[in-house]
Amino acid sequence: MVKVAVIGATGYTGAELVRLLARHPHVELAALTSHSFAGQNMDRVYPSLRGFTRAACEDLDPVEALSRAEVVFLALPHGHAVVVAEEAEKRGVRVIDLGADLRFRDARVYEEWYGLKHPNPALSARAVYGLPEIYGREIAGARVVANPGCYPTSAILALAPLLKSGYAEIGSIIIDAKSGVSGAGRKAQLTSLFVECNENVHPYGVAAHRHTPEIEQELSRLAGEAVRISFTPHLLPMSRGILCTVYVNLKEGVEEEELRRLYEEFYREAPFVHLLPRDQWPHTRWVYGSNLCHLNLKVDRRTRRVIIASAIDNLTKGASGQAVQNLNLMFGWPETTGLEHPGLCP
Known part of the structure; x- marks a missing residue:
């Protein structure tokens, strides 16, 4: 023990x-x-x-x-x-x-x-950046691991295969993200009060959110060049969950079937990341309380833009579950130890 x-x-x-x-x-x-x-x-x-x-x-x-x-x-x-x-x-x-x-x-x-x-x-x-799907080998030998933020986890997992492949127009990335109220922590604050967030959705940290440079740091490493993004988070009236919808212009000749094969291969050995069937888009409820990340993508032929959606639980895969996943890697245990449970649905 x-x-x-x-x-x-x-x-x-x-x-x-x-x-x-x-x-x-x-x-x-x-x-x-x-x-x-x-x-x-x-x-x-x-x-x-x-x-x-x-x-x-x-x-x-x-x-x-x-x-x-x-x-x-x-x-x-x-x-x-x-x-x-x-x-x-x-x-x-x-x-x-x-x-x-x-x-x-x-x-x-x-x-x-x-x-x-x-x-x-x-x-x-x-310190090793603790995103196991990207840095698993480095985490296994690490003494100090920096667990990623919740928005960065969802956004980077959505974009990693695409950025690594070189198929994206790097300057076109837009990330529209939405989080449950627990992402703000347990301390009392006005925006977390029930009457302020219930029946309400609003953007915050527009063009200034602190997770922006963290996402850019990791996307730049994947792309092999400097990446700048437009990132806008929103607060939703729910307890847990993050949904990122990402928009990226594609280079000429890249088709949806090729991207699906790319994502399936990239995450083949990743036990917690699942590319959903093409007609099934991620729901935050499906990953609630789990260490899972659900992804899907579609190429808009009219605009030559790919739309990628990712859903995680902000407290589990976006924080503590991922930290336990890192613990498992650091001590040589199966990556899924203590984390093998599905989302709570309904």
């Missing part, structure tokens, strides 16, 4: 981690930290966990949490992960960071978009 610490266990991503890890056959929950709920058992904070874990939430110094663990999950707000990751490295504890602090190979990009001075650019540069 591998001893695991979750720092920030009572936010939505932390709780999702505990939900998944509590049933993982190779994991022992050795430390769960929380300032707000210290002294309470996790199944008191989240009664849905009753019968699965009696682990206590503790207001631990990170050093104490690390002393109990072989791997640590950091479910912290941006700006707080680096100091813990540094200490973990010193102690030989592997790190999976679910925040933004280690996702950027160039820390100057992080500083520009997040408005914070990065305390350890070298650590960020050597």
